[in-house]
Amino acid sequence: MLKLMSLSDLTIAVTGSRRAHELAHIIRSFGGRPYIAPTIGIEITQPSGERGKQFIMKILREKPDYVVFMTGPGVYSLMDIAKESGIQDLLTNALHDTSIVCRSDKPNTALSHFKLRAQLIPRDENTAKGILRLLQKYDLRDKKIAIFWHGSYSRVLSDELQKNGADVFESFTYTYSNKLDSAGARILERMGFKYEPPNELMVVKLIEEINKGTIDVITFTSPPSAQELFRIAINHSLEMSLVRSLNAKVIVTVIGPSTRKVLEENNVFVDVMPNIYKMGAMIGALNDFVKGRGYKAGL
Known part of the structure; x- marks a missing residue:
């Protein structure tokens, strides 16, 4: 030492x-x-909750080929919204039927608590750029890709995937803030x-x-x-x-x-x-x- x-x-x-x-x-x-x-810190507001529910409903309706999770808190917040809305089982089943992409092992660990796991994780670079390089190895023409961001996001990933022929929709449930609200704190506590x-x-x-x-x-x-x-x-x-x-x-x-x-x-x-x-x-x-x-x- x-x-x-x-x-x-x-x-x-x-x-x-x-x-x-x-x-x-x-x-x-x-x-x-x-x-x-x-x-x-992170803040989960009511508009964010409604946004998350709309994202879940679009997953259920559109049946995307890939669903991308950027963070562990994002996984927990989306699952909490699904549970409160009475559609957690529907969301879980839909995710079982798609290819899940995680930015790193952390969102994949969060998914494991819901008996889900990622099929794809960029090992060279745990960033949006790494996800882009990983997905570009596949034929993305006419593929539907749902991206669930963290509290901030860049248009680059979505734009580049669309250039490769994909149909992309995206959302988030928490925002970065100069405070940590009670809902955000509960999620962090659940993650340990x-x-x-x-x-x-x-x-x-x-x-x-x-x-x-x-x-x-x-x-x-x-x-x-x-x-x-x-x-x-x-x-x-x-x-x-x-x-x-x-x-x-x-x-x-x-x-x-x-x-x-x-x-x-x-x-x-x-x-x-x-x-x-x-x-x-x-x-x-x-x-x-x-x-x-x-x-x-x-x-």
Whole structure:
């Protein structure tokens, strides 16, 4: 274990909510000090519930060839809506009769609680781009594809699938928010996450600590976690100082390309991104970066 300790004495900010304590544990295993200040939560509103029910009814009516799930919370929220509407058995049967695609193992694990499993998971890249490459291996002409997104989504996947001849319909039931509502919290609890709810005052304090130079590393595990940090900074007239400090004083570490893109769009240079888009790999890549640079806390 001693060989993992090159992050000793580094204060590492955690901006995610859903798996904040899990990431903090990984950071400690490498000798770092986690600083937890989540920027993002999930919110399940009544319009989202109605949207989810309409999506389920379209699955039952259209009988898609592929159904794509992006996240575990998405699986649970859709199944909850189906149960409340008295159509969970109908949805489960419909999913048994289609090819299920999961972005990663996490939504597949959620599906297993409903005796369902994915037939297709992109192993090279757990992103929308990875799903696109996976599905493009098949003849998509006249195929119906239902995509159930997380709290934010890009048009690229849908547009590219349509260019390949597919008929695509998509929806979502939760949105990313600067708070974690009770429905969102219940879903995270059912998934076994020891989550940390977001708190705007804590995020402002994080920005102040970044500007003072007391934060050595900041981690981002999703595009919304970065977007919300900048939104809060703008609201408190701290955006310019935050960008300067991130570029000059902090090792900026992200889990994957879509998150890196958000940072770059806000004029922040990303120092570390792993080849495998998982939290453990991210901290491992950070560890290698620090060892290679001979980085010390406060420098």
